[in-house]
Amino acid sequence: MLNPASPLSRLFAAPVRPGVVRWIGLRPERRAPMVTVPHATLDPGAGLQGDRYRNSSTRTRQVTLVAEEDLRAIASYLGRDAVPPEQLRRNIVVSGLNLRALKGARLQLGSAVLAITGECHPCSRMEETLGTGGYNAVRGHGGLCARILAGGEVALGDAVLRLDGEAPGA
Template identity: 40%
Template sequence: MFDKAELVGIARKARSRAPMETLEQIDVTTELGLDGDYRGKLRRRQVTILAEEDWQAACGELNRDDLPWTERRANLLVRGITLPRIKGSTLSIGNVIFEITGETDPCNRMDDVAMGLQNALMPDWRGGVTCRVIKGGTIAIGDPVGTKM
């Protein structure tokens, strides 16, 4: 496995259905979530976080190792940690703290990416978690990730 849990991907979109833009670092605020991401004003779904291991498991079910994580349209990709599956749990990335507000339900758009992907993302919250920001800051690729239940 990996020595430590870390942030391995950052992505945002300017509006619904817009292409995902990947970044090396980003500012995160309690008011707007990720700087420049359209979803930030939605208090309960400011940021979506996906575990790389969950993405790989879903893609593995479809025998598709060629799908980039950004096709999931999540904001942050973490590696080496099991995401909390309890609302109200917290997740830290660098100095930023997120509160888990729920599961990111896979939508039928996932089947447009690869037939069967929506169902492959459904078990065990594989589609990731939705969060709100409770302490802002700047995060960057390689930042450590931790949880508190």
């Protein structure tokens, strides 16, 4: 953990421009097509309502987020114009902020509050889904996992805000 008085710690806690929710998707069953929705309910005990992934023991992966900018990077690495968010199977696509700068932070999405718990690493299915090179294209661009601290609703167009007063990793 960083010394809270260090210059690096102060940089980590520097303001972050708000982002915007661009896409929301639910995974109803393993390997089933994702369902795109305009809004979703986040529940600290049950996870993202309508999503099959619960992780009831640690709750470290109740919600997954990826940046729209990372989807564009992945597409570029694969020589494509675009990679649809359904192919990565993340729940929420955001834009306008660097998600990796928020590791360990708390975020507000709509009326819900999330704690970022870690990176969302690619799985071997990326080769199956995206084709040869898919796994390596997603490395470092797979988004973040989060735990729901306070339930609420999130909708397309909602702001994504890092809650001030807490530096990542604090």
